[in-house]
Amino acid sequence: MKTRFNDYISIKIHQIDLTLTSYIKDKLAHLNIAPEQNLILMLLWEEDGLSQNEIARRLDKDKSNITRMLSSLEKKGFIKKSMNKEDSRSLNVYLTENGKNLSEHVYPITEEFHSIVTSGIAKEELRIVEDVLTKMRRNVEGNK
Template sequence: MIKSKLEPFNLAPEQNLIMMLLWEKDGLSQNQLVEKLDKDKTNIARMASSLEKKGFIKRSSCPNDRRSVKLFLTECGKKLGKEILPITEEFNEIVCEGISEEELLQLERLLNKMKENVQTSF
């Protein structure tokens, strides 16, 4: 459902995760995105490159650490947020319908436990 809703905006669901974080806090580094999304550096770099080609973000090297790259929204990327955020809010309302806040917190705790189990097993 979300893929079809994002398609007219030339945005893949995984790319949308990066954009969501940047709409929340512009200027995150690629390393911060790696940590927050639990993705490998190569995937984040590839998605950032694609988003930059689409004109949604601009990558900038940090002056004090050349290895670190920060991502900033362009005007086009900021405008996109005004269109995408209502779509993601609607999606969240649909998938969470009939689920209490307490149940959502429990689900988050359980998923985190499962993630930890996988990380400690490999």
């Protein structure tokens, strides 16, 4: 018997991803940042001065995608890029004052979003979800 459309876990995950992304996109729109740009900013708020390659690695994105997002963030005045003193082929990314100050507006949105997403879900259930998603990712990566 064929698997029905709604029985594919991959489709459910995709639909959830679309819902989550749409929600956070709407919440961040007035700040002029896209959800994926926000991920870069969140990394830099934790550790300013990361290399472009390190940002790509941590977000599991290709370098050209990160380059495009960084250029947009730079045009908006949130970051600046600088040559790495040890490796002239590498760029480091630093927050501007505007980029640093933006965290005061984004963190409350991020905390509220996390609270909404995890509402009514026990810590143990979240750990299980994380473990299962990690296994699914490894399954797919192992079959490339």
